[in-house]
Each structure stands twice: as C-alpha cells, then as structure tokens.
Amino acid sequence: MYKGVQEMDVVQRSKLSDRCFTAMNYFLLILFTILCIYPFYYVFIFSISDPAKVVSGVTWFPKGLTLYNYISIFKIEGIVRAFMNSTIRTVVGTLITLFCCSIFAYTVTKNQTYFRKFIYRFVILTMFFNPGLIPIYLTMKSYGLINSFWIYILPFAMSAYFVILLKTFIEQLPISLEEAALIDGAGYFTVFAKIIFPLSQPILATIAVFSAVNQWNSWFDNYLYVSNPKLQTLQYLLYQYLTESQRIADSIKNMNTQQMLDAANQMVLTPEGVRMTITMIAVIPIILVYPMMQRYFVKGIMMGAVKG
Structure with missing residues (x-):
C-alpha cells in the first residue's frame, strides 16, 4: 500500500x-x-504612419495611419519599371534555373551518359573556386551580355548546389517507374517530363524558393554590368535611394529646432520613412511567395539530402 x-x-x-x-x-x-x-x-x-508624427518613433500601433510613404515612393521616376524588371527577372530566371538544373541533374544520373561522373565532379569543383571579378566581366562582355536583360538570367541558369540537390532526389525515386515507361516505348525526355519532373515537385519547390529569393534580392550584377536606366532592377534603384536618404538624414540633423517643428507640421517624406517603406517593398513579395512553397520546403530539403 x-x-x-x-x-x-x-x-x-x-x-x-x-x-x-x-x-x-x-x-x-x-x-x-x-x-x-x-x-x-x-x-x-x-x-504606414504619418511621417510627421513618427519623429519620436512608434511602439505597437501606427501614428496617423496613411499610405503617403508608399504613394510617394511609387511616384519616383522609374520605380514602376524597375519593379516590373525585377518581377520578370525573378519569374523567368527561376523557371530557366529549374529547367536547366533539373535536365542536367537527370542527365548525370543516367549510366548511358558519357563521362557523367567526371562532368558531375567538375560541376562540384566549381563551388570551391571563384575566377574573380575581372575574368567574369570579360566573359560576360565577350558573350555580349553587357547592358542586356539576359545578364540577369543566363549566369544563374545553372547552379552546382541545385544540381546536387536534384541529382540526389532523383536517384532516390523508384527505378521501376522509369523502367516500366521505357519498356512501354517512352523516351528519356518523355520519362523526365511525365514521371521524374512531377515526382520532383518537393525539391523543385525548394529550389524555386532559393532561386526566386536570390533573383529578387540581387542588385550587384545590375551595378556591374548594366548602365541602361531602362534595365535597372528594383533592388539596385532602391539601393541608390537608400544611399541618398542617408545624405538627406545628415542634412536634417543640422536643422535647428524651429525648422524641425515647422517640418513636422507638414506631410513630408522623411529619410527614415524612405528606408522603412523601401524595406517593405523589397520584402513583401518574397513573404507572399514563401508560404505557398513552405509545405514542400522541409520535405524537399530532407529528401534531397538523404544520399550523398
């Protein structure tokens, strides 16, 4: 007891x-x-707060709810065109990356491919060596990609990291499915399009997230290779305005108290408002895309890393 x-x-x-x-x-x-x-x-x-009312900062709720900051930002010359350039770059670049990497990964899984092990190891080798800025620039120039929209797309068409994930994922798919299709008379491209590609949705969605984020956030290639204002991307244009906003912020610090009070009584776009609004414009599209891919994300990473 x-x-x-x-x-x-x-x-x-x-x-x-x-x-x-x-x-x-x-x-x-x-x-x-x-x-x-x-x-x-x-x-x-x-x-989304009134720029004149957030001089002292905000805590939990907006002060003077308004969309003035966003309206003012989108009135900046070239901002809409840059937004469209970044959107097209992200969509087209991601689709081309998925197609090229998946086709290449499927090819190197086939024993019939000549020198497939050498080719695959050579691709992996590129992850350890960087040719440097000048050779890359000269290569892009020799291909005629300077001041071309394709400079945003073609250099990202192949990625060694994505190829590794895809190859590992494809190799763990049941080989019997492919053998049955080949016996029925299907070619390798048909097998890839109707069997391998649909079954690889988890890893493809994962790679799509990586590629889209990389394409959307990229601005350095615009800085190096493109001087045409019509080809400017959103990230590079916003980077320029962020740099200018710092200069405006420095000039505001030199204003006397009366001038700051006079400015606070008007609806003006402040440097802090520029930074905050630009940050939201750059982040919101990716935040909206990520939840749609989230259910594939972890599954794709885990299944793509089972085998080495």
Whole structure:
C-alpha cells in the first residue's frame, strides 16, 4: 500500500515537472517568436504612419495611419519599371534555373551518359573556386551580355548546389517507374517530363524558393554590368535611394529646432520613412511567395539530402 502511494506521488511529480517544462518551452518559443516578428512589424507600422508624427518613433500601433510613404515612393521616376524588371527577372530566371538544373541533374544520373561522373565532379569543383571579378566581366562582355536583360538570367541558369540537390532526389525515386515507361516505348525526355519532373515537385519547390529569393534580392550584377536606366532592377534603384536618404538624414540633423517643428507640421517624406517603406517593398513579395512553397520546403530539403 505504502509503495503504491509512493509510485503515485512519483507519477504526479513527473506530470507536474512535464507541465512546467512544457510551459517554459511555450514561453521561450513565444518570446523568441515575438523577438523575430517585432522588427518586421515595427518597420511595417512605421511605413504606414504619418511621417510627421513618427519623429519620436512608434511602439505597437501606427501614428496617423496613411499610405503617403508608399504613394510617394511609387511616384519616383522609374520605380514602376524597375519593379516590373525585377518581377520578370525573378519569374523567368527561376523557371530557366529549374529547367536547366533539373535536365542536367537527370542527365548525370543516367549510366548511358558519357563521362557523367567526371562532368558531375567538375560541376562540384566549381563551388570551391571563384575566377574573380575581372575574368567574369570579360566573359560576360565577350558573350555580349553587357547592358542586356539576359545578364540577369543566363549566369544563374545553372547552379552546382541545385544540381546536387536534384541529382540526389532523383536517384532516390523508384527505378521501376522509369523502367516500366521505357519498356512501354517512352523516351528519356518523355520519362523526365511525365514521371521524374512531377515526382520532383518537393525539391523543385525548394529550389524555386532559393532561386526566386536570390533573383529578387540581387542588385550587384545590375551595378556591374548594366548602365541602361531602362534595365535597372528594383533592388539596385532602391539601393541608390537608400544611399541618398542617408545624405538627406545628415542634412536634417543640422536643422535647428524651429525648422524641425515647422517640418513636422507638414506631410513630408522623411529619410527614415524612405528606408522603412523601401524595406517593405523589397520584402513583401518574397513573404507572399514563401508560404505557398513552405509545405514542400522541409520535405524537399530532407529528401534531397538523404544520399550523398
């Protein structure tokens, strides 16, 4: 009897400790989530606040709810064209990357491909060596890609990292499916288009997220290779305005108190408002795309890393 009471007491203590541990876990995870989300939330409410009323900053709610910052930013000359350039670059570049990398990865999985091991290892070797800025520039110039929209697309058509993920994923698919299709008279391209490609959706979605984020955020290639204003991307244009906003911020610091009060009584686009609004414009499209791919993301990464 006494032993049974002791066992019940141990079980109750164990349950209590488990509950305390679970509660502490929830508390820490919620705190961590708030710490991650609040900076983005702060930028968002700052961007939709009245520029004259957020001189002292914001906390949890916008001050003087308005879309003035966004309206003013999109009135900047060339901003809409740059937004379209970045959108087209992201969509077309991602599709071409998926097609080229998946075709190449499927090819090097076939024993019938001559020197497939050498080719695959050579691709992996490119991850360890960087030719440098000048050779890359001269190569792009020799191909006639300088001041061309294709400079945003073709250099990203192949990625060694994406090829590794795709090859590993394709190799773990049941070989019997492909053999059955070949027996029925299907060619390799038909097998790829109707069997391999549909079954590779998880890893393709994962690569699509990586590629789209990279294409959308890229601005350095615009800085190096493109001087035509009609081909400017959103990220590079926003980078230029962010740089200019710092100069405006420095001039505002030199204003006397009365001038700052006079400016605060008017609806003006401040440097801080420029930064916050530009940050939101650059981040929102990716945030909208990511949830659609999230259900494939973890599955694709895990399955693409099972075999080396």
